[in-house]
Amino acid sequence: MGLLGDTSKLSVAFDGPSYKSGTSYYGVKVCDCRLKGIYNCTCKRRFSDPEANWGWDSYRNQWFYGSTLFTVTASDSPYDLPIYMRIVQANRHDSVTTIFTLRDIHSLYYDLKFKHFIADGAMDNYPTYDLLKHYNMIPFIALDFHTKLKFNYPHPDILCFDDKGKSICPGGIPYQNWDYSKPKGIKNRCWFACHGQKPPQDCLCSNSPYGKVIYIKPDYDPRMFPPVPRHTKAFKDKFKTRTSVERTNKRLFIDYNIERARSKSNMMRFSMATFAAVNIHLDAWVKHTNFSFVDIFIAAV
Secondary structure (H helix, E strand, O other), X not given: OOOOOOOOOEXXXXXXXXXXXOOOOOOEEOXXXXXXXXXXXXXXXXXXXXXXXXXXXXXXXXXXXXEEEEEEEEOOOOOOOEXXXXXXXXXXXXXXXXXXXXXXXXXXXXOOOEEEEEEOHHHOOHHHHHHHHHOOOEEEEOOOOOOOOOOOOOOOOOOEEOOOOOEEOOOOOEOEEEEEEOOOEEEXXXXXXXXXXXXXXXXXXXXXXXXXXXEEOHHHOXXXXXXXXXXXHHHHHHHHOOHHHHHHHHHHHHHOOHHHHOXXXXXXXXXXXXXXXXXXXXXXXXXXXXXXXXXXXXXXX
């Protein structure tokens, strides 16, 4: 019905928001030390939610007690529809869950063609890039600035790289990105030739009117040199669609307020999230077909 966008080249956005538990992390005392006047005992306690643990919420910059609800949405969908959810321990890093999730969505939706992978810096690691290459998906992942960048890659026609990954020609002028040519790599042309200008004599490195052309293979470093460079407009435009998963999380945690149930188990927390996701899909179907809930009820009866 077109609710997910173009299923022949589907774009998916990943994110793992925190999902707080409805129980206390202190537990409940089951001993009689308080009756004996001992208020600071170290006896064993009963925990209503033994599956919950501590995790770090990077968005709110604070610790939380509960689980992580990993969500995948079709980022080109006009209705921001979630297509996959997975609940995991709060202390598991999102990059680990991403590996399992990529495998699962390809197994569940074998008839769909996944083309673009969009995620924040938490997924910026080499195993993720290697797996995306295996699935023939183009990564749109923000750089994790906690990781030191390296640009000392030897190339005869490149002087150096700037802090954004742009290649600099021996004359000190940044090359102009000119799309991606598979299997050659990322195509770069002389800046002057791309803008229809004649380069200075001391910067003339090619007599061709097309200008000097170089190719940078992503295999040099898939993290530093993705097929679509991060400084290009194409990357920025596609990365903006990652807000689809953030809007879905907003609907789950604010509109449907799934944390209000104060669930005390992963099963109940995931059930609340699933019910809310079903409502999101039903609402999208109603809007798309212009049906009302009364029509649906009459048809069901």
